[in-house]
Amino acid sequence: MARFVVVPQWQGSGSDRAMRVATGAARIAEDLPRAATEHVEVPLEAGSALDTGVVRASSVLRVREALAATLAQGDGPAVTIGGDCGVELAAIEYAASLHPDLAVVWFDAHSDLNVPEESPSGAFHGMVLRSILGDGPPAFASRSAVSPARTVLAGVRSMDPGEEAFATSSGVAVLPGTEATAESVVAALRATGATSVYVHIDLDVLDPAAVTAVNHPEPFGLSVTQLLDAVKAVRAEFTLAGAGIMEFAPADDGSGSGSGSGSGSDADTGAGDDLTTILRLIGALKP
Template identity: 30%
Template sequence: MDISLIGVPIMYGCDRQGAQYGPKKLRQKAIIDIIRRHKENVYDLGNLFVPHIPEEDKYAHHEKIKYLKPVVDINTNLAHSVFSALTSKSFPFIIGGDHSIGLGSISGSSKFHNNLAVIWVDAHGDINTHETSPSGNSHGMPLAAALGVGEPSMTNLYFNGPKVKPDNVFIIGARDLDEGEIKLAKELKLNLYTMDNIRKVGLESVIKEVIEKIENSNVDGTHLSFDIDVMDKSLVPGTGTPVDKGFNLEEGKIVLKEFLNTGLIKSMDLVELNPNLDENDTTAKLCIDLVDWIFKQL
């Protein structure tokens, strides 16, 4: 299999220094060698260009969304990189950077596929808009924008209109949802599996249900977006918004294995490593362990 490795060194979506160094840290930890161990052809497309924007200009393009224009521009470039990789029959593996890049990944995948599904593995729903976000941080908005809800330059990124249908969105592991996100999830009838749900019915049961729903629809490609803060906060000190009561390492690997083994996954994000917050490279090492596991399954 051909792998297109795309780094997106951005922190504008989370407005917290350090997330932009995630791709560099993973390369220092030999991510390319790790992937090649599994006999994959890796095309390292490098890092997308991220312009320097002074902090005092964060609201220059929107009164409620920080760094809107650079976030939109960078995600548009990412969308085209993902679309180009898929067109070349390569598997786009996108490393962040904050989770605002999920919008670009989904947009590129959506342009390539006729009917995309998205599996969003995250402690957060990321379905806020400028009207519901308590922070104005766009890393909490990409999935809403992909659904066609929110600020027009985000919802119409790369091409006009929604990128994914509500029926085809599966949020797994959420346990820190804002009021507006809960309301939107109900309105759109999203497939939302909170950590409370998962603990109640069992992880394997949830995964099985998601796979069955995707396989029984006319989906022709699935994008998997994995935010490391879905893991319990004790495991990931090096991430911007850690939350307790998350997955342990074994559960995280079960999620990845079960979805990747289906052959449904055609593109993937790994996001929100912040080396500035890490303790003795604990989180970076966990990410590399997960990357090794991911490509063992593909």
């Protein structure tokens, strides 16, 4: 895979440091091959809810259409670089339109299965997977929905009660925390019957000891080695229909790690280590 689409969307985030994920997308883009990298313009304004129950909905919907148009102009799968996880709606819609049997493995500390009525923040990045599955806020419901039975939540450590109930009733496979080994992820994907897979990676799936520059760290996550092994195992057995790497959140001024821990050169080193990890993940996603 040699196509990268950078989408510095921050409007889908529920963090008070949401702008940091836009900074993170720009930082990653600096290390990508220019000839193979496209950029999607993100509105400057926060946007309004448009009576959807989703904060900043107008801007998130604009980015959805812009990303969909960009992906449609290219050829083959892409690695989409966020920005917040809400970016993945258009990216997975595109992959599902080309691969009707698509499965999704969602490496994330959070399940992102909320709906506006139950969301504590109203932020779309906590609802995006529900929308990808064809449910969730009507304005965002996927135009090429993936079946819950072909969806694997890997490394999740934080689910609201409504999210847990939906996952159980709909048939979403859940591999919590460090149970998301290479073997268990591949086995869960095999059970879907799919031959092609979209790989979503929210960096907070990693343990806070392994990644510093995220806005929503959760304890007891995967190590870098565990995540890399799982990605490589998926890549070896399934057709990769696309991938996304989301929620890198270094400090806006370049002097912090994005996690609020540390300052000065120590924090800079943490963010630099995170970028090295991201580039290793991108390398694992290539053919």
